[in-house]
Amino acid sequence: MAHQRLKTSIAILGCGDVGSTLAYTLILNPICSEVILVDPKTALLEAQVRDLSDATYRGNTGTRVRAGTHRDAGQADIVVITAGAKQKIGESRLSLLSRNLHILSSIFKSMAPINPNTILLLVANPVDILTYFAQKMSGLPESQVLGSGTTLDSARLRGVLAQKTEVSPNSIDAYVLGEHGDSQFIAWSSILIGTSPIRLALPDQITPAFKEEIATHTRGAAAAIIASKGCTAYGIGNMAASICKYILFDQRTVRPISFFQPSLGCCLSMPAVLGRKGIIRPMPIVLDETEQEELENCASHLRGVIAGAEKELVADKALEKALEAEAEKVF
């Protein structure tokens, strides 16, 4: 199929390990005419733009990379938020919440007024909680604010099942759902190896111990990589670029993605149809009793985290107002 020449832009906030890997992936598999990078570390930003641009000069990939401001980013077709702190060895994603929520809040202040048609894709962690607050802070419709969620965990799951079954990951349909974090769960009852439910494809292997081994592998993948190289970047770079493609090309692809779940009162990953307007619709999935319970526990845990973060935001606002009042007294 000939490449369409689209006048489309993707802004990436944060050009550290994840942001720059995503930008590189978007250059190698071009889907937009412009990638705008934004980062307060100006020397890093300039260097990343120059280095990434060097990758566009041979082969004429058709994607231009440039530095921009938060305000420029707010006008892009898709804004991917990778800005924020990352886990150190042994740290959990949730420990980043306070720092990354403050960064998120400052980002929305600097991006305003945001293009009302923009799709926001959250990648920074803890991604489900930040997706929830990004929707509130941006004022965009819920369908336009999504988090990469368990797309990466689901890819990891397909990878390990491919090894166990000796079937290509492309022929495996398997979803990790819920939190991109420790309360995630595997929807075992809906896994298909080619045309076979997994209990038929691996009849003697599906024991509780097997399930636990796979779940532990999938849940612990990020920490294991971070322990040796300090970050994860290629997997999420590829996932985020694919999500951008499903959106810009209105592909109607079904993926587990983090978005607001009205019946659960939080953002977490469930299957959804992705297209030009973001979440086109949730895709129903039948969960067995255990999985349903895992989903509810996961949502209850995330609601608790949101409630704690809301209190912190209210306290910050009160402090901000008190400091403003003090400053007015002085001048």
Ligand SMILES: NC(=O)C1=CN([C@@H]2O[C@H](COP(=O)(O)OP(=O)(O)OC[C@H]3O[C@@H](n4cnc5c(N)ncnc54)[C@H](O)[C@@H]3O)[C@@H](O)[C@H]2O)C=CC1
């Ligand atoms: N959802 C997922 O599956 C994954 C999420 N992540 C998360 O992505 C985030 C970024 O990770 P890395 O790129 O490795 O970190 P990094 O530290 O290499 O890069 C983060 C960049 O964000 C920038 N930044 C800070 N405040 C900013 C602002 N207001 N506007 C624009 N940029 C700003 C920093 O200057 C820094 O360059 C982390 O929170 C990490 O946990 C990482 C991998 C997978």
Ligand SMILES: CC(=O)C(=O)O
């Ligand atoms: C860092 C992270 O969230 C991941 O690789 O899954």
